[in-house]
Amino acid sequence: MYPVKAAAELSGLTPETLRAWERRHGAVVPIRDAQGRRLYDAAMVERLAKLHRLTDRGHPIRDLARLDDAALDALLEERRNAGYGGLDGLPGQLLDAVADYRVDVFDRELSVAIATLPLPVLLARVVMPLLGEVGQRWADGRLAIAQERLVSSMLRARLLSILNQHPRERRPRVLFATLSGEPHELGLLGAALHLHELGQPVLYLGTELPAPELARVANRLGAASVAVSSVDPGQARAALDALRELDAALDPGIPVWLGGANARYLGEALALPRVRAVTDPQVFARHVSHARRAA
Known part of the structure; x- marks a missing residue:
């Protein structure tokens, strides 16, 4: 449990802002100790940090305060994904390269995407649409079996390289x-x-x-x-x-x-x-x- 000052520092707010959000908007409801002092648990601090990030991006606290944590997470993810324009055509471009057996082009573009995009954006905007397009092109005859296997093997190798960055991890996995x-x-x-x-x-x-x-x-x-x-x-x-x-x-x-x-x-x-x-x-x-x- 954290007092006001500590909760404010951990969430990036001033104590005055935290009190105002709590009093005016009900952003969090602290717990009172025996002396009547306000205390905040880890979940409250995390929520305040999310609210802070979203208000920095222009969302008014009066609108955010009534949202639950899942809605705040969705809004943060939406804002993060929206910052990456030009991705919608990338899966098609990758498969066009494979269709012409330009393996070097496919591998280069995929490697750049992996190196520059946050993983959630990579999966949602590139990998999953790419797999869907592979299935569609294979079904209508635009992609041969060998080309489909090529996409799968190269995609697998590149994605596995992300997971294998910490091979000595000792915690329960x-x-x-x-x-x-x-x-x-x-x-x-x-x-x-x-x-x-x-x-x-x-x-x-x-x-x-x-x-x-x-x-x-x-x-x-x-x-x-x-x-x-x-x-x-x-x-x-x-x-x-x-x-x-x-x-x-x-x-x-x-x-x-x-x-x-x-x-x-x-x-x-x-x-x-x-x-x-x-x-x-x-x-x-x-x-x-x-x-x-x-x-």
Whole structure:
């Protein structure tokens, strides 16, 4: 708990501004101690810092104060993304380069985007639209199988380089993998990058890892949790057996998160306490964060 002066300093405000926001707009509701002094917890300080950033960008405090924390986060993300114009055409330009087998152009433009864009902007404005365009062009015959494989392999290599910047991370990590028979990984890789951007330690193990081996690694490292993706409908039955095997082999207290097109079906069919389907990266990040704090 922080007194007024400390809460103001941590959030970048003056004590006078903090008191005015509290009194006039109800931006936060402090706790009173036995002597009647106002105290602020960490969540209140974080909220005040968000309000400070947004008022600096021109939003009036009277409008912001009535928003909840999720709405403030969305507004901050919207403002951050809006600062990067000219990105809408980049996925198409990248695929045009691949269509002409100009691999050097594709790699150069992708590398520049990775080096210059914040990760949330990169994923939302470049990577996900690029994957959608790949699927569309492959379906209508504008992209050959070899070209689709080329995009996937180059994108995978560049994105993995982001995750591998801290290979000696020792804290309990979230392990990411697909099970045997599941070669599709770009969605899984995107989820790992999203968690990495939020400061959660991750370890990306790749595709087609047998359940006993995944459990062995998780138990040996004392993993915070295990994230598994299942996309291929033809592998759903095999995934059920593999997940039951994983559940039996994992140490107690290690949750399993399911993502991908099969996640909801697998979660409902298994009905295992530690196995949970989650398809929204932001919801997934909140669950992982809450689980770590509880531990």
